[in-house]
Amino acid sequence: MxxxxxxxxxxxxxxxxxxxxxxxxxxxxxxxxxxxxxxxxxxxxxxxxLGLDSTWRVALVGAGRIGTALFEYEPFRKRGFAITTVVDSDPAKVGSRMGNVVVRGDDEMEQALRESGTELVILAVPAPVAQNVADRAVAAGVKAILNFAPAQLRVPVDVTLGNVSMLLELEGLSYALARGKKG
Amino acid sequence: MxxxxxxxxxxxxxxxxxxxxxxxxxxxxxxxxxxxxxxxxxxxxxxxxLGLDSTWRVALVGAGRIGTALFEYEPFRKRGFAITTVVDSDPAKVGSRMGNVVVRGDDEMEQALRESGTELVILAVPAPVAQNVADRAVAAGVKAILNFAPAQLRVPVDVTLGNVSMLLELEGLSYALARGKKG
Known part of the structure; x- marks a missing residue:
């Protein structure tokens, strides 16, 4: 053994x-x-x-460069986080396919999230619209949000928010470099 | 005012x-x-x-999906973090252009980092090779690493390490969802 x-x-x-x-x-x-x-x-x-023996219904909102990369991100797939719903506001993307998933329009977001019973949303939209999209996702029953936008979001207490702050991390390194130069 | x-x-x-x-x-x-x-x-x-009035020389190591998305990530550019060196191990990518930057091969990494005077490396390589690439970057004089690989890296004390743990964040949400279901 x-x-x-x-x-x-x-x-x-x-x-x-x-x-x-x-x-x-x-x-x-x-x-x-x-x-x-x-x-x-x-x-x-x-x-x-960790809840990894469960299958969570995951939706990606925002199919830009970061969103697309996350959709295909191997470590997510390997751990069983399959994205089964994709939403984007770009009319040119709506109706197209990402893998087996057909991209839905922003105006269909609530419907798409409810239909799929989505529990977890990966939010990869620009910062200025992130809070609004998060509010709508929460109203549609989403219980967890993984936010990639460089924005401080507010969610109700029964919703869990995770932040992937690429910009904050990079600024933190910049701060360390600046201090190192002075020291 | x-x-x-x-x-x-x-x-x-x-x-x-x-x-x-x-x-x-x-x-x-x-x-x-x-x-x-x-x-x-x-x-x-x-x-x-925050050191944002300085211009740091930034290199991207790993020009896969995540790396490419980061190269074009608008919030980085807006804050003045321009990536001026790109390294990838895929021979099909070496010599190709990303914006104005010509992709260098993995075997040229140290040379490319030294030539450009790179201070900060964005590491977007698969987890199994991340430590080795980080070690080589440090040996080439890099003082800060922003790691996107789901791997726990070790660096000398005079090197600053930032981690963007997309997988850890997602697993954290999975944990919260699993607890919510039980509660």
Whole structure:
């Protein structure tokens, strides 16, 4: 049986073996002293805790360059996040295909989200329209939003918001470089 | 003169006016009670602090779907982060043009980074090769890396690492959805 030690997990995660053991102890007692963790068992437990054993209905709103790249982003697919609904406001894109998915128009967004029972929206629209699109998605029943627009969104408490702030990260590096130059 | 109040800034940033005044007080005393902040002055101070008044030499390593989307990402360009070097390992891409930039081969990476005096690398390569590419970039003098690969990278203490973890964010939302279903 394939096993992995807390030390090996710590090495991969950039932490300590003690921290790994402590963290995993919250999920149940399934490690064995001297033997480590069963890889299949650990995988199963982690997948369950993270909700990765469920299939979430994911929609992409905004099929521009970033959106298109995300649609085809291999790590998303490998983890089971398949995008089954795509919405864009560009009439030239509406009705075209991305993989097996037909792009829907912005005016059909609420209908498309409801029909597909979408729970999670990947928001890849320009910053000035992001809040409005998020509000409409929430009104259509979406419970989680992954926002790629460089905008600070507000969502109701029962909706989970994740932000991928490429611009903020880049500005953070710029700040570090500027300080490094001075120091 | 255009001014902005701490209350208006707080509204935009999702914080309180008191917090805005406190934070900005660290940068000098340039707000005026009852008048607020001069927008040009505040912009200039923030740009200087964030290093946005400098021009950083930025290279993109990995010209796949994500990399290409980032190359053309409007918010980067608007803030002055122009990518002037592109490296890819695909021989079919080497020598082709992205905008005004000629794509260099992976075997020329160190040379391309040194020639251009690159300070900041945007790393958009597959996870399994990300650490190796990062090590080589650091050896070539790069001082900041923005990593898009779903991999935990290690860099020397004098190098700044930023991570854009699209997969981690999506898994975080999956976790929240799974908990919401149970609750």
């Amino acid at each position: 394939a096993t992995v030690s807390s030390a090996a997990l710590a090495e991969r995660g950039g932490t300590t073996a003690a921290q790994v053991r402590k963290d995993l102890s919250y999920l149940g007692s399934f490690g064995k002293r001297g033997l480590g963790y069963s890889v299949p068992e650990l995988t199963q437990v982690l997948r369950r805790v | 255009a001014t902005v109040s701490s209350a208006a800034l707080a509204e935009r940033g999702g914080t309180t006016a008191a917090q805005v005044r406190k934070d900005l007080s660290y940068l000098g005393s340039f707000g005026k009670r009852g008048l607020g902040y001069s927008v040009p002055e505040l912009t200039q101070v923030l740009r200087r602090v």
